[in-house]
Amino acid sequence: SGGKYSREPYLRSCGAGVAVTRDHPHALGRKVAAGIEASVPGRQTVPRAELLAVCLVLERAKQPKIIIITDADYVMKGVARTKARALAGSNGDLWGRYWKALEARGGTQTVNFTKVQSHVSEIQVQNGIANSEEVYLNERADFFAEKGAKINEVPEFAMDWLNLKR
Numbered sequence: 494s495g496g497k498y499s500r501e502p503y504l505r506s507c508g509a510g511v512a513v514t515r516d517h518p519h520a521l522g523r524k525v526a527a528g529i530e531a532s533v534p535g536r537q538t539v540p541r542a543e544l545l546a547v548c549l550v551l552e553r554a555k556q557p558k559i560i561i562i563t564d565a566d567y568v569m570k571g572v573a574r575t576k577a578r579a580l581a582g583s584n585g586d587l588w589g590r591y592w593k594a595l596e597a598r599g600g601t602q603t604v605n606f607t608k609v610q611s612h613v614s615e616i617q618v619q620n621g622i623a624n625s626e627e628v629y630l631n632e633r634a635d636f637f638a639e640k641g642a643k644i645n646e647v648p649e650f651a652m653d654w655l656n657l658k659r
Contacts, residue, residue, distance in 0.1 A: 496642030505537040508641025509545035512633035525633045530641035540567040544587045551594035564611035
């Protein structure tokens, strides 16, 4: 999430969010067992937030095989790159963290990534365009990302002062 002031680069506070389920990946009615919310270090961009969320999962998940559901094209393209190419690109610090966590848990064979559409309507789910279980988990992750964005959000009382200084 880009937070309340997502259109203002100097005020933007991004958050990473993870929704955790312990249910079998193909079980109907998967429930969120836990959530992780975090503020994003460094530049406040949504791609950094999405990548941080993946790092948090890789660093914490103890299961030998995990599935990460994401709506981020940036993440999906990045995980398909070579390590050297990812580290040389933007957000190299977080890509380094990603590769370190991935290698610590046993490598690429321990993780499957699933891409879901973001901001899916109920009609799209009913028409079979999107998987309702995956959409639900993605929406829960977005909820935790919004909470993460609020951690470093500029408080309302400071906005009056900032607007006077502009």
